Amino acid sequence: MFKGILIEKNNDHYSVSIRSLEDSELPEGDVTIDVSYSTLNYKDGLAITGKSPVVRRFPMVPGIDLVGTVTQSDSERFVVGDQVLLNGFGVGENHWGGLAEKARLNSDWLLKLPTGLSAKQAMAIGTAGYTAMLSVIALERHGITPEKGDVLVTGANGGVGSFAIKLLSKLGYRVIASTGRPEEGEYLKALGAAEIINRNTLSEAGRPMGKERWIAAVDSVGSHTLANICAGLKYGGIVTACGLAQGMDFPASVAPFILRGVTLAGIDSVYRPIADREEAWARLANLLTDADLGSIGTEIGLDKVLTTAEDLIAGKIRGRIMVNLQH
Structure with missing residues (x-):
């Protein structure tokens, strides 16, 4: 039993x-x-x-x-x-x-x-950390380096968001954290966020194109938030979509894609090939400490x-x- x-x-x-x-x-x-x-x-x-x-x-x-x-x-x-x-x-x-x-x-x-990880550490990372690492790898493969600009992370207090902030900051990126809980600001700054914005600035219907604000983003929210991220991406930027906390819809315009050449990259963590999993987990074991x-x-x-x-x-x-x- x-x-x-x-x-x-x-x-x-x-x-x-x-x-x-x-x-x-x-x-x-x-x-x-x-x-x-x-x-x-x-x-x-x-x-x-x-x-x-x-x-x-x-x-x-x-x-x-x-x-x-x-x-x-x-x-x-x-x-x-x-x-x-x-x-x-x-x-x-x-x-x-x-x-x-x-x-x-x-x-x-x-x-x-993976060598170097305990059972408890592996589950402290879990699907959230593994998904965040897949997103970071996607940004790197797109050619995003720290000197190219800020990286936005939405759903910042969640598991994927928390790990995305930690991983990106450890790799030298300047991270903007979007959250609906501003009282958690100290937690987000301790993870490595350089700037915190209220999610309300992204969660409502916006313009097809906005001011270029970030070169990349990791989004676990979807819906209007993802659409507004695309509208604020710099030329040649990329956003990884890995969640739908706000909704499954994507009420966006093609304008950022055809006028700024931005990329929307889907991150599937469920059926990812074993080789990709091994790469992500090896990176996680090397990057993250017990602290x-x-x-x-x-x-x-x-x-x-x-x-x-x-x-x-x-x-x-x-x-x-x-x-x-x-x-």
Whole structure:
């Protein structure tokens, strides 16, 4: 027996509870893992609260991240005792995820825990840090260097935003942080933000083209915010789109693209190829210190996940939430 969060749906009744589960209930997979840490991401919050139809199959254990120890393996890539991590691949949506003490997974979805990272550190980073790193790599590949101008980060108090600020500032970029919680200004400055703006300046319908303000941006918000970012990009600039906290719509004009040659780069973290994942995680292991992660992450136990998920969706959480499954 092991404990986990189980989401069930019978007709129109959606329920979430912490349950005792049996090994025989685990889904198919060639690797079984004792989970040491998982996380609580925005997508997990949506799944647990039922605010959005994230879960595609029921019953479901949510949790799009996990790290743990292999206890059984039919894969040539992993042996018993290996420390492994997972982000995405539909886990927590189509396949039981990390918010349980055990998981059974497809070995093709797994990475070995990078050298230099502990299990706790890996989940302090999680999908949020990994997504932020993919965004930073996209900016670098576009030729964006610190001397070319400011980089805007939206959703700055969230997990992706927090890591984007930290990573960019460590790499020498001047970062502008956009937030709806100005009282968190000291936190954002401690991460490395040089300037803070109110998200209200970006969240309403704006002009097709505006003043050139930033050479690049990392956006986890979408909707009018993303449209206004594009309108304010400098010539040849780029914005990475990796979230939809404001909405899925994109009420924009083609003007910035054809008059300033800007680029909109989509960042998919769920089905990213293994080689890209390995590159991102290697960079994260080299760039981030324990002190960096301590300022971004908060640890809770499984018993606190349901109430914390409500706070996350309500915008009351900053940074990362790590869930200790061995607590």
